[in-house]
Amino acid sequence: MTADDSHDDIPVQRAAPRIGHRGSGDPQVAIDTPVVFDLEDVAVYYGAFRAVRGVAMKVLKNQITALIGPSGCGKTTLLRAFNRMHDVIPGARVTGKLQYHGIDLYGPQVSATEVRRRIGMVFQKPNPFPKSIYDNVAFGPRVNGTKNKIELDAIVEKSLRAAALWDEVKDRLGSSALGMSGGQQQRLCIARTIAVEPEVVLMDEPCSALDPIATARIEELMRELKSRFTIVIVTHNMQQAARVSDRTAFFTAELDSANDRRTGILVEYDVTQKIFSNPSDERTENYITGRFG
Amino acid sequence: MTTVASDLHAKPSWRSARSAIMTGLMVAAVGAVALPLVAVLWAVIERGASVAFASFPDFFTSEIPVISRRAGPGMGPAIVGTFLVTGGATLLSVPLGILGAIYLNEYGGTRKLARAVRFMATVMTGVPSIVMGLFIYIMWTMRFGYSAFGGALALAALMLPVVIGSTEQMLRLVPSHLREASYALGATKSRTIIAIVLPAAAPGIVSGCLLAVARAAGETAPLLFAVGAATAYNPSLFDEANTSLSLQIFGNATSSFAAAQDRAWGAAFTLVLLTFLVTFIARVVTARFSRMR
Ligand SMILES: Nc1ncnc2c1ncn2[C@@H]1O[C@H](COP(=O)(O)OP(=O)(O)OP(=O)(O)O)[C@@H](O)[C@H]1O
Ligand SMILES: [Mg+2]
Numbered sequence: 204m205t206a207d208d209s210h211d212d213i214p215v216q217r218a219a220p221r222i223g224h225r226g227s228g229d230p231q232v233a234i235d236t237p238v239v240f241d242l243e244d245v246a247v248y249y250g251a252f253r254a255v256r257g258v259a260m261k262v263l264k265n266q267i268t269a270l271i272g273p274s275g276c277g278k279t280t281l282l283r284a285f286n287r288m289h290d291v292i293p294g295a296r297v298t299g300k301l302q303y304h305g306i307d308l309y310g311p312q313v314s315a316t317e318v319r320r321r322i323g324m325v326f327q328k329p330n331p332f333p334k335s336i337y338d339n340v341a342f343g344p345r346v347n348g349t350k351n352k353i354e355l356d357a358i359v360e361k362s363l364r365a366a367a368l369w370d371e372v373k374d375r376l377g378s379s380a381l382g383m384s385g386g387q388q389q390r391l392c393i394a395r396t397i398a399v400e401p402e403v404v405l406m407d408e409p410c411s412a413l414d415p416i417a418t419a420r421i422e423e424l425m426r427e428l429k430s431r432f433t434i435v436i437v438t439h440n441m442q443q444a445a446r447v448s449d450r451t452a453f454f455t456a457e458l459d460s461a462n463d464r465r466t467g468i469l470v471e472y473d474v475t476q477k478i479f480s481n482p483s484d485e486r487t488e489n490y491i492t493g494r495f496g
Numbered sequence: 497m498t499t500v501a502s503d504l505h506a507k508p509s510w511r512s513a514r515s516a517i518m519t520g521l522m523v524a525a526v527g528a529v530a531l532p533l534v535a536v537l538w539a540v541i542e543r544g545a546s547v548a549f550a551s552f553p554d555f556f557t558s559e560i561p562v563i564s565r566r567a568g569p570g571m572g573p574a575i576v577g578t579f580l581v582t583g584g585a586t587l588l589s590v591p592l593g594i595l596g597a598i599y600l601n602e603y604g605g606t607r608k609l610a611r612a613v614r615f616m617a618t619v620m621t622g623v624p625s626i627v628m629g630l631f632i633y634i635m636w637t638m639r640f641g642y643s644a645f646g647g648a649l650a651l652a653a654l655m656l657p658v659v660i661g662s663t664e665q666m667l668r669l670v671p672s673h674l675r676e677a678s679y680a681l682g683a684t685k686s687r688t689i690i691a692i693v694l695p696a697a698a699p700g701i702v703s704g705c706l707l708a709v710a711r712a713a714g715e716t717a718p719l720l721f722a723v724g725a726a727t728a729y730n731p732s733l734f735d736e737a738n739t740s741l742s743l744q745i746f747g748n749a750t751s752s753f754a755a756a757q758d759r760a761w762g763a764a765f766t767l768v769l770l771t772f773l774v775t776f777i778a779r780v781v782t783a784r785f786s787r788m789r
Contacts, residue, residue: 286680288676288680291675293605315679316679316682316683316684319679319680319681319682320681320682323680323681324676324680326676326677326680328673330671330673330674330676330677332678332692332696333674333695333696334695342678342681342691343681343682343683346678346681346682346683346684346687346691392677395677395681396680396681399681399682
C-alpha cells in the first residue's frame with residue numbers, strides 16, 4: 204500500500220456538522236472544517252473498572268486539540284482509544300460511538316494495524332527502538348512496504364528535518380538512538396511517527412521529560428506540523444495547552460455511583476481561548492486558576 | 497563555610513562499621529563461590545594442558561588408541577563426535593525452544609495449552625539425564641542402533657526445557673513500551689516480534705542457549721546408551737557408533753592405567769577449551785548483531 208491510495212477506503216466526511224459548544228459561537232472554525240474524530244458517549248474500561256465515561260467531542264482536521272485535567276482523570280486512557288492501543292492491553296475495552304471520518308473505529312471490519320498506520324502516537328516517555336537513528340525512522344515505512352533504499356533515505360531525511368533534528372544527527376544516522384539526549388529522543392519519536400505519513404498524531408505529554416528549550420522546540424514543531432496533520436495532545440502544562448492548541452477539552456475525575464470508584468468525565472470542550480478566558484463550567488475555572496482541590 | 501564542610505565528613509559510627517562488615521562478608525562470599533571454580537579450572541589446565549599440547553597437534557587429530565593401556569594421543573574422533581552430538585542437539589532444540597518460548601510469551605498467555613506446555617517444560621527440567629538416555633535407548637537406539645544422532649536426541653530433550661525457560665524469561669523482560677511503539681507505527685504482531693522483540697532479547701536468548709549447549713556438551717549419562725564407543729573417526733551423524741569427549745573422559749578416567757587417565761585429563765582440558773571457544777565466538781557474533789543496544 205502506498206501513501207497515495209492509503210486513505211481511499213476511509214471516506215473523508217467533508218460536510219461536517221456544526222461543532223460550536225452550545226451556541227458559544229466559534230469564530231476560528233469555518234463551518235465546513237472536516238471532523239476527524241466524532242465521539243459520543245465513549246467509555247473505556249479496564250476489566251470491570253470504568254476509567255472514563257460519557258465522552259462526547261469532535262476533533263477537527265488540521266487543528267491541535269489539547270486534553271487537560273488532573274492526574275488520573277483518564278486523558279491517556281482516552282487518547283489510546285483513538286488509535287486502538289487498548290487492543291493490546293488484556294481486559295481493556297472501549298464502548299460507545301467513536302467514529303473516524305464517519306467510520307466506526309471499533310467496527311468488525313476495521314483492522315487495528317490499518318488504524319494505527321493512519322493515527323500515529325508519540326508516548327509520554329521517549330521510547331526509541333534500540334536500533335540506529337536511521338532504522339528508527341525507517342521502521343514505519345519499512346513495515347508499510349517501502350524497501351527502496353533511495354526512497355527510504357529520502358523519507359528519513361524529510362522526517363528528521365520536519366522534527367527539527369536533521370542538523371543534529373545527519374552525521375551519525377548509523378549510531379544508536381539510545382545515545383541521544385531525552386529531548387532528541389522525543390523528537391526522534393516524533394520523526395518516526397510522521398515518517399509513515401499518518402493523518403493524525405496523538406501525543407501523550409510529549410514534553411513532560413524535557414527542559415523549556417526542548418519544549419519550546421517541540422511546541423514550534425507542533426505548530427508547523429499542524430498544516431499537515433491533525434494533532435491531539437495530552438498535557439499537564441496549561442500554558443502549553445493555551446499556547447499551542449486550538450481547542451481544549453477539560454476532564455476531571457468524579458466518584459462513579461455505579462462502582463464507587465473515580466471515573467474520568469469530560470467537563471468542557473471548547474475553543475482554547477474561551478476555556479482559558481471565560482470557561483462556562485465552574486470546575487474548569489477552578490482548575491485553570493489553580494483552585495483545584 | 498568550614499563548619500558546613502566539616503559537617504559533611506563521615507563520622508565514625510555504627511553505620512560505617514556495619515557497612516565495612518557487610519562489604520567484607522560480600523567479598524568472602526564471592527571468594528567462596530569463585531574458589532571451587534578456580535580450583536577446577538586449575539586442576540584441568542595443570543594436568544590436561546601438558547597432555548593435550550604434547551607433540552601438538554597430535555592429541556587433537558589422532559585417533560583414540562584401541563588399547564587404552566598404551567600411552568599417547570589422541571582425541572580426534574571424540575572432538576568430532578562432540579561436535580556432531582552437541583551440534584545436532586543444538587539444531588534440534590534451539591529453534592524449537594525459541595519458537596515454543598515465543599508462543600508461550602507472546603501468544604499463549606494464560607491459555608490452557610500454554611499452561612500445559614509450561615508445566616511440561618518444568619517437569620522435563622527435572623527429569624534426570626540418565627532417565628532421558630534410557631528413554632532414547634528404548635525409543636531410538638534399540639531400533640536404529642548406535643549413532644551420534646541418538647545422543648543428539650537425548651541431549652536435545654534435556655536442552656529443550658532450558659532453552660524454553662530462559663528464552664521466555666528474556667522475552668518477558670523486553671519492555672512493553674517498545675512493543676507499543678511498534679504497534680503505534682502500524683506494525684503487526686508478528687512483525688513486532690521479529691523486528692523488535694527478538695532483537696531486543698537476542699543477547700539474553702543467546703546467553704541462555706549457550707548455557708544449555710555448554711551443559712549438554714559435558715553430559716555423559718544420556719550418551720552412554722545411545723552413542724556407543726568408537727575409537728576411529730566417524731563423521732556420520734546417523735550411522736554407526738560414535739564417541740564424545742565426555743564419554744572418553746568417563747571411560748579413560750575410570751580405567752586403571754595411567755596412560756588412559758592422562759588422556760582423560762587431556763580430554764577434559766579439550767572440552768573446557770572448546771566450550772570456551774564456542775562461547776567466545778557466539779558472544780562476539782551476538783555483540784556484532786545487536787551492537788545497537
Ligand atoms: N492498564 C491499566 N489497567 C488498569 N487501570 C488503569 C490502566 N491504565 C490506567 N488505569 C487507570 O485508569 C485511570 C485513568 O488513568 P490515565 O492513565 O488515563 O490517567 P491520566 O489522566 O493520563 O493521568 P496522568 O495525568 O497522571 O497521566 C486511573 O485510575 C488509572 O489507575
Ligand atoms: Mg497520562
